[in-house]
Amino acid sequence: MTKETSRIALYAGALRIYQWPKNLVVFAALVFAQDLTDTARAARSIAAFLILCAVSSSVYVLNDIVDIEKDRAHPEKRHRPIASGAISLKAAGVLMAVLLVTGLVFSYTLSPFFLVSVLSYLALNVAYTFWLKRVMIIDVMAIALGFVIRGVAGAIVIDVSFSNWLVVCTLFLALFLALGKRRREIGLLEAEALHHREVLGHYSVPYLDALMVILAGTTLLTYTIYTCSPEVVQRTGTDKLYITLPFVVYGLFRYLYLVHHKRGGGDPSRTLVKDIPILATVLLWGLTCIAILYGTRLW
Numbered sequence: 001m002t003k004e005t006s007r008i009a010l011y012a013g014a015l016r017i018y019q020w021p022k023n024l025v026v027f028a029a030l031v032f033a034q035d036l037t038d039t040a041r042a043a044r045s046i047a048a049f050l051i052l053c054a055v056s057s058s059v060y061v062l063n064d065i066v067d068i069e070k071d072r073a074h075p076e077k078r079h080r081p082i083a084s085g086a087i088s089l090k091a092a093g094v095l096m097a098v099l100l101v102t103g104l105v106f107s108y109t110l111s112p113f114f115l116v117s118v119l120s121y122l123a124l125n126v127a128y129t130f131w132l133k134r135v136m137i138i139d140v141m142a143i144a145l146g147f148v149i150r151g152v153a154g155a156i157v158i159d160v161s162f163s164n165w166l167v168v169c170t171l172f173l174a175l176f177l178a179l180g181k182r183r184r185e186i187g188l189l190e191a192e193a194l195h196h197r198e199v200l201g202h203y204s205v206p207y208l209d210a211l212m213v214i215l216a217g218t219t220l221l222t223y224t225i226y227t228c229s230p231e232v233v234q235r236t237g238t239d240k241l242y243i244t245l246p247f248v249v250y251g252l253f254r255y256l257y258l259v260h261h262k263r264g265g266g267d268p269s270r271t272l273v274k275d276i277p278i279l280a281t282v283l284l285w286g287l288t289c290i291a292i293l294y295g296t297r298l299w
Helices: 003-015 017-032 039-066 068-072 089-110 113-130 138-157 164-196 198-202 205-226 230-236 241-261 268-274 276-294
Strands: none
Touching: 003 017, 003 039, 003 068, 003 089, 017 039, 017 138, 017 164, 017 276, 039 089, 039 138, 089 276, 113 138, 113 198, 113 241, 138 164, 138 198, 164 198, 164 205, 164 241, 205 230, 205 241, 268 276
């Protein structure tokens, strides 16, 4: 690996590019509004995705700067570019500023209302970095709300409505994944958990397990209601979205299995890429949704 390539890899690590799939939620509105073939709206959704990638990366850099001392004592986070010293604090600050300014400027060019949603996402994450992550339950709710804001932002940028049931389902699913992350942190850090993240002292494995089971059921229930909702059937012109339910069931159960038996699931983005069954399930779910929503004439 050349020096230039190594440097690029370092900054890619600081940007946490592997976390960018979380921003794919902005395409939900485009897909479920059946506008995927509308090139203008598709282009706006792609632009919104790239903007959110830049803004979310700026937040990750900020978080790494603020938590640098704790990260250096963490068994995994100490290898991050900023914590390890591979990227200086000054360089990290410049990187954060460039990403943030670029993201906000392009947000405004897309839509002032989209800019408001991006600023809301930014404010939430700054509050999380400095305060909310230390408050039990509020910490995971803040993470989940970040997904909801991104989903709604995807609807705002193409000027379509976002189903209330889809918002609720996104919230519950994100809560489920966030709790899985907390559970893995407790298992990984064990007695040192409280030292690395204060809020972990308020959680216990049995408590998190109970919440995850509740949220798995709630997520499945809300998604089922969404797929069978008369409003959705009327709007999409199909009552066949329930066919995607088996993928959702398997995905939830697979994630629970990874959390309980493989000590995985701590980072949903890495799990999505590394666990082939979950990756295949998500892809099949997405393709099936597209086939149903855009091939209704075949039914």
